[in-house]
Amino acid sequence: MLEGVFELHVELLAPGGSVEMVQKCFESGANSVYVGVKGWSRRASRYELEDHELVDAIRIARDFNGELRAGFNATPSSSEVGMCLEKIESLYSKGVSAVILNDIGLIKLVRDRLKDLKIVASIGCNILNYHEARLYKDAGANMIVADCKLSFDELKEIKEKVGVGIEVLIHANTDFTYLGKCWMSGYLSLRPDKIGDKSYFVGSPNRGGVCFRPCLKKWCLTDGYAKFADGFNLPNDMFLMLEEIPTLVEFVDCLKIQGREYSVELIGEIVSFYRRFLDCLKSDCNINIEQWKRELLRIATRRDAERLRKTLLLMMASEGKVKL
Amino acid sequence: MEIVTNVPTLEQLSKCSLEPYDGIYLGNPYCWRYDGNLIASDDIKNAVELVKSEGKKAYVTTYAVPRNKDLPLIFKLIDAIMDSDVDAIESTNLGVINYIKKEYDFRVHAGGLTNIYTSATAELLVEIGVERIMPAYEISLEEIEMIKRTGVEIEVVIHGKIPLGISHNCFLTKFEESLGEKCPDICRREVYFESDGLVLKPFGNVTLSGKDVCMYEHIEKLIEIGVNAGRVEGISERIGYRERVGRIYRRRLEVGFDRKDLEKLLSLNRHGVCNGFYFNRTGQLYVGGGV
Secondary structure: OEEOOOOOOOEEEEEEOOHHHHHHHHHOOOOEEEEEEOOOOOOOHHHEEOHHHHHHHHHHHHHOOOEEEEEEOOOOOHHHHHHHHHHHHHHHHHOOOEEEEOOHHHHHHHHHHOOOOEEEEOHHHOOOOHHHHHHHHHHOOOEEEOOOOOOHHHHHHHHHHHOOEEEEEEEEEEOOOOOOOEOHHHHHOOEEEEEOOEEEEEOOOOOOOOOOOHHHOOEEEEOOOOEEEEEEOOOOEEEEOOOOHHHHOOOOOEEEEOOOOOOHHHHHHHHHHHHHHHHHHHOOOEEOHHHHHHHHHHHHHHHHHHHHHHHHHHHHHHOOOOOO | OEEEEEEOEHHHHHHOOOOOOOEEEEOOOOOOOOOOEHHHOOOHHHHHHHHHHOOOEEEEEOOOOOOHHHHHHHHHHHHHOOOOOOOEEEEOOHHHHHHHHHHOOOOEEEOHHHOOOOHHHHHHHHHHOOOEEOOOOOOOHHHHHHHHOOOOEEEEEEEEOOEEEEOOOOHHHHHHHHHOOOOOHHHHOOOEEEEOOEEEEEEOOEEEEOOEEEOHHHHHHHHHHOOOEEEEEOOOOOHHHHHHHHHHHHHHHHOOOOHHHHHHHHHOOOOOEEOOOOOOOOOOOOOOOOO
């Protein structure tokens, strides 16, 4: 049994893959929701929002007294930096109070222009140590998203030495590689495209296109003659945190649930689950962790089914059999 | 254009001919445990001296993906070569790059895993004092040209296997039993991950392209952009590879295109060649000279 005795100020951040999902997440208890700006975030464009949808999302966030974060975390081309700055300034004037960025040069340019905009350095920055975190802070980031592979001790050390906000993913996947440092998908297949004037690279996660998840193919290990192993995946595992959360909330500022590509119902349930858990930690109630674990397991089973369908679709898309 | 390559250990350095090269990157940035790795060895000073005695530039690389615990080891390496004749330190971590520039009086090269995609980031690095940049492997020649306009020196891979992913641990060690070998010997084995014609080469914490990027047919284009250095990626290769490839590119620069040399390059790797992402296409495709 865990005793809930926390003074909690931690932010619960949820995904907004559609306006409907934004509404659902706030209703379910999220403090803030992140959305992708069409063509500019690290997900397929169908889970990103058009300008008029962003306006709706900003209004919903205001109704709930919450924050809307606009994801600009695909790395632009050099020729698109100006376009990106214009877009960010326009959304800022419409009421977006926070952006997620991936490119440190861009972070600095945005900070020079907009002093009170909250800037979050994306998971794709792959910030690995306190010297690096400090440079991002100096460039203008208020918060950094921690790589899923960093330990709590490392995060604490970064927090102590740098004093930057730290966001941790509590529902996400850990890739075979460090996130932001993988180009296997584009090596397998890359199809440059356009969304309006913005170039878009289907197959490149860093550049905002989809990842074809080649790690989840069936691989064999061979020297060209003998096969030493066959039929394995390169590791890419989903996780949902629970028991770690009481420790995490002592030193992190934001808990993020990933999953713009999942169904609205599933995401609503995940958000509501974590809201109830955090509220329970905040109050003095005793926590029966086994009971919470059982509930999370039921959610995870449904999530895995949705993810498997998505992965199969992505693999077919890499071969051009379906269009995303 | 300089021709440069990388050599992981003193043993390999003493066995291979550096003659075709202008500069040598010393050490294997992908794994501390690599046998004889110069980034974790007292031999580093001897290696620098050896390279300098042949009239070449000596660059020292550092661990590519340092966490908090790795930082003291990196700075220990740099302290050890403080008073040597080293020409530059290579790092692919923004924090380490910034720290070296602030605390030491060294020339710094930002390597390919630094993820430099834009001229905005290149400008930030120039402000910090970085002298040379290898842009992200994923960007096109047009984009590299825009980064070059910041005035920074540019280095690109002209030949060899490029990193396609790097992790915090070595996946190959999961197969120690079936390979009948353990770390660190395991990554001297020529083994590949294969799936439906897609080939990757695991090498410690890094996963390399199965094919060799080959820019032999496009050297003029690189010179036109103003590329300052072309790298032959030889870190995971047998000793003879560097010398053979280096000589061909040296002839390419000094004499010109030779069909026989190109054919030699195309036949060096049984998995073939590709152009990476230089032409905005699928990384494993080879475009040929017709671009």
